[in-house]
Amino acid sequence: MLHLFPDSSTATPLSGEPYAEAVTRLASIRHALRLVDPFAGPAPDEDGDCDIAAVWPTATEAKRSVFDTQSARTASGAAAGIEALLAARAAGFEPHQAASTALVDEIRRELDAVSRMMLG
Numbered sequence: 001m002l003h004l005f006p007d008s009s010t011a012t013p014l015s016g017e018p019y020a021e022a023v024t025r026l027a028s029i030r031h032a033l034r035l036v037d038p039f040a041g042p043a044p045d046e047d048g049d050c051d052i053a054a055v056w057p058t059a060t061e062a063k064r065s066v067f068d069t070q071s072a073r074t075a076s077g078a079a080a081g082i083e084a085l086l087a088a089r090a091a092g093f094e095p096h097q098a099a100s101t102a103l104v105d106e107i108r109r110e111l112d113a114v115s116r117m118m119l120g
Contacts, residue, residue, distance in 0.1 A: 022064075023049045025071050029078050029111060036082055037104040052118050059118065067118045074110040081106070 026049065056064070081103040085095040 022068055022071050023052055025075050026052075026111065026114065029071075029075050029107065032078050032082055033104060033107050033111075036085065036100055036107070052115065055119060063118065067114065070110075070114045070117060074107070074114055077110065078103075078107050 052067075059067075085100060085103065088095045
C-alpha cells in the first residue's frame with residue numbers, strides 16, 4: 001500500500017511545530033503529483049506552506065481540525081489513485097492518459113481547496 005505520509009524521522013520542514021505534520025503531508029502530496037505527471041509544473045500553493053505556517057497560530061481549533069482532516073483525505077485519495085496506476089503498470093498495462101490526467105487534476109483541485117480553506 002502506498003502511503004503519502006512522510007517518515008517522521010526524515011521530516012525536516014517546521015520540525016517540532018504543531019503544523020509540521022500537516023504541511024509535510026501537503027508536500028508529500030505535491031511530490032506524489034510530480035510522480036504521476038512530472039512535466040505538469042509546480043503543484044498549487046507550492047510556496048504556500050509558509051503562508052499556512054503564518055496563519056496557523058491564529059487559526060481556530062476547528063479550522064485546524066478541518067485542515068488536518070481534509071489534508072489526510074486528500075493524501076489518502078492521492079495514494080489510492082497513484083496505487084491504481086502503479087497496479088495497472090505492474091499488470092503490464094499502460095495506464096490510460098485520460099485517467100492519469102483526471103487524477104492529476106483532482107489532486108491539484110484538492111490541494112487548492114485545502115490551502116484556500118486554511119488561508120481564506
